[in-house]
Amino acid sequence: MPTSPDKSPRVTVEERLFSLVLALIATEIGLTKADILATVQGYRQRFTSGGDNANLERQFERDKDDIRELGIPLEMIEPADDPGNNHLLRYRIPKGLYNLPPDVSFSPDELMLLKLAATVWREGSLSAESRRALTKLNSLGVDSSDPVLGYAPSLRARDASFEPLSKAMDRGQVVAFLYLKPGEGSPRRRRVAPRAVVLHEGRWHLYGADQDAQATRTFLLSRIVGPVVAVPGDTFVPDGEGKGQRALDELDALWAANVAELEVEAGSDAAVRLSKREAHGPGAGTTVTLHYTDLDILADELAGYGPEVLVRSPLALRQAVRARLVGVRDAHIGTTLGSAT
Amino acid sequence: MIARPPALGASDKLTFLLSLIPYLMDHDSVTVAEAALHFEVSAERVRDAVRLIAVSGIPGETHQYLDGDLFDIHWDEFEENDRIVLTHLVAIDDSPRFSAREAAALIAGLQYLSSLPENADRDAVASLMAKLTRGASATPTQLAVASQDSDSAMAVIRAAGHDGVQVEFDYLNARGEHEHRFVDPLRLESIDTDWYLRGWCHLRRAPRTFRLDRMSELGVTSIQIEAHDAQLVLPDALFQASAEDLSVVIELPASALTLLADYSPDRATTSVGGDRVRTTLRVAHYHGLKRLVSGLAGLVTVVEPAEARQVVADWATAGVARYEATGEA
Secondary structure, eight states: OOOOGGGOSSOOHHHHHHHHHHHHHHOSSOEEHHHHHHHSTTTGGGOOTTSOOHHHHHHHHHHHHHHHHTTOOOEEEOOTTSTTOGGGOEEEOOHHHHBOOTTOOOOHHHHHHHHHHHHTBOSSHHHHHHHHHHHHHHTTOOOOOOOSSEEEOOBOOOOTTHHHHHHHHHHTEEEEEEEOOTTOSSOEEEEEEEEEEEEETTEEEEEEEETTTTEEEEEEGGGEEEEEEEEEEEEOOOOOTTHHHHHHHHHHHHHHHOEEEEEEOTTSHHHHHHGGGOTTSSOOSSEEEEEOSOHHHHHHHHHHTGGGEEEEEOHHHHHHHHHHHHHHHHHHOSSSTTTTO | OOOOOOOHHHHHHHHHHHHHHHHHHHSSSEEHHHHHHHHTSOHHHHHHHHHHHHTOBOOTTTTSOOGGGBOEEOHHHHHHHOEEOEEEOOSOOSOBOBOHHHHHHHHHHHHHGGGSGGGOOHHHHHHHHHHHHHTBSSOOOOEEEOOOOOOHHHHHHHHHHHHTEEEEEEEEOTTSOEEEEEEEEEEEEEETTEEEEEEEETTTTEEEEEEGGGEEEEEEEEEEOOOOTTTOOOOSSSSOOOTTOEEEEEEEEGGGGGGGTTTOSSOOEEEOSTTEEEEEEEESOHHHHHHHHHHTTTTOEEEEOHHHHHHHHHHHHHHHHHHHHTSOO
16 A cells, blocks of 8 residues: 655655655746755655754755756756855756657667667666666657567777766866877876767777867877876866767778788688778788778787788888787797797 | 766666656556566566655645645556556656767767668668757767778678578688588677677587678578577577687786686786786687787787697797798888
């Protein structure tokens, strides 16, 4: 049987958050913090009238953040006649901004694609975000169509800097990190306003405003060494729209400008796989022309093919691959580690 | 950037409550089982949510959460027939918007899937992404994934799956052997930029995994696929450890361990000074190992067995020789 909420001795976190959302949607003029603590389910049970409610106030601040993280527009209204008076601040959730716009609807086929898109993220916070987005999509009551063939796509963002960078981007937080540029002996500290994080040619890149160089730069996440830290007090207004696409366009231009000419051994793994990336369309010959974004990353990959690939040009790539192979050879000559030297 | 650990469970539960209500509004009467199936959650989770919704509401004018201020359900239907009928609504009557990160996760996922035949219609995908952007409460986080050209191999495999027929192709395995395969396509899987076909291999009479970029001469046959569903369960993991696998001890910087997560199931390491550690990899044969180690040049060194060191050294030596044969470095 239904029980009156008054009598429940302990209110769960979700019940408190749910009650707060309902109360703030239902109010037109907004509720003050005092109203909320004294009357809303989950707070009122712990509220001491006229006493010290500091703990409860901190609880409310955290709840506000959690609710906003879910995309719920929790607004603060300053009193017109007494701006800056925190006691008179009113909180509310405008229904028009809470509700999904009426023209946003999805067909069964679209829903099938979105469900598949949500399964792409298997790890990290984006997998939780995807799951919640799917729950919201399901609220629309549309049943998705079934794919013909099973798909199990997955995208990993294993770079340790991925999560802190993508979160800093949302908060408009300038960050600092050590960056090891290839060819430089030691990493250098960079201060960057992160604007986009993009996956290009299988690698995650950060696109942002380098605060010291006063210019836009692109960084490979795999070359960020050590933690990404917030620069205290250094923030910017996130105005990301279109930045991700701009970052990809710049990387595409770089990719198109870089050309490597390779010779591959006929019938080898290198021939089968690299010819699929042939710049002049799928080829079958022993010469392969490839575009690339980053010379060092391509050199790593090509070194893996050992004698199946010979780099013709450019010279820098040729030298980079040869140097890698020499390094691997020298490290493995002799039956035990270090026995050759 | 020390973030407070998110109250993940509560956020998920709140999202479910806010999403279940508009769904129930649109369905005058729905069973717990139907709702659970639709949201892909357990029946118990639906019941818990319904019980909470039914006693929740707003403080109201009296601040006492009186009956009229609360949601209500048809309790007899719920308790006797496991059926949900909302009889009174409070405050919300529509689906919530997506957060900036939720919309971004789906948009980036869609971009990643651009090589699927289903996504061949770029305009349809663009309109879908625009709808997600419009349905978000803030500009979606700028996470973007470069679009890949629609892969012709995937279109062929999907067509075969649609018609229920086998595919055939020349396959170069990791040992460097070419074989002609006939395969019942069952599932397409991917990890980052690598795509794999999982299917029943008629040559091996067993389920096998094939890299799409190692296939040549791929074609659709007119041979019907066999009925597998009952006896064939594809393992979840793409890479299967086998009793015949060889153990190889390698040394590498601790920070590079994530690069090898697929080969090192236990991830047990011993420190050898500085930031360098040793760990044991499981590999099917040394052909794959020599490619792996050479492609991580300067990071990974094989410690033992000696035979594995020799295979890697020979591979790199042969590679270097090609440059010496052509003269200048």
